[in-house]
Amino acid sequence: xxxxxSMRENFRYVLVRITSDSVFESRDLYRSIAESVxxxxxxxxxxxxxxxxxxxxxxxxxxxxxRGLEHDLETALCAISQIQGTPAAIHPLRTSGxxxxxxxxxxxxxxxxxxxxxISGVPCDVVVSMQGRIDLKEKGIYHEIPRYIxxxxxxxxxxxx
Numbered sequence: 001x002x003x004x005x006s007m008r009e010n011f012r013y014v015l016v017r018i019t020s021d022s023v024f025e026s027r028d029l030y031r032s033i034a035e036s037v038x039x040x041x042x043x044x045x046x047x048x049x050x051x052x053x054x055x056x057x058x059x060x061x062x063x064x065x066x067r068g069l070e071h072d073l074e075t076a077l078c079a080i081s082q083i084q085g086t087p088a089a090i091h092p093l094r095t096s097g098x099x100x101x102x103x104x105x106x107x108x109x110x111x112x113x114x115x116x117x118x119i120s121g122v123p124c125d126v127v128v129s130m131q132g133r134i135d136l137k138e139k140g141i142y143h144e145i146p147r148y149i150x151x152x153x154x155x156x157x158x159x160x161x
Contacts, residue, residue: 010067015102020088026053037076
């Protein structure tokens with residue numbers, strides 16, 4: 001059963017920039033945000049704020065909270081000094097009622113590197129992310145085919161840029 005728009009929970013979304021030397025996953029970011037909110041406001045206010053990490057893209061993230069409590073969330077975000085033991089800072093940039101408008105304002109993430117490689121005599125396009133993940137696409141007749149490699153294959157990769 002769908003709720004009418006007037007009966008749905010209203011949320012606000014906060015675009016933040018993460019200043020750190022490393023890249024974090026959403027669960028690591030959520031743990032540090034929850035710890036900061038609980039230490040500042042306690043469990044009751046944390047339950048009212050209901051923070052949630054919606055998306056992490058490089059050094060930017062979108063965090064959700066209930067409407068009317070976004071200033072409390074931003075205060076707690078500014079109090080974060082480390083994430084998973086790594087020194088980091090979170091800077092709130094914008095607040096919006098939709099994720100789409102924040103995605104439009106988010107700078108493009110250029111934390112991937114493209115290259116070409118030859119595996120077993122087959123030329124492939126390679127996309128290497130900053131986290132070390134390698135995506136291979138074999139050129140087919142009609143489209144690109146994802147290719148899966150083992151750890152032994154990664155030792156034999158030679159990048160031609």
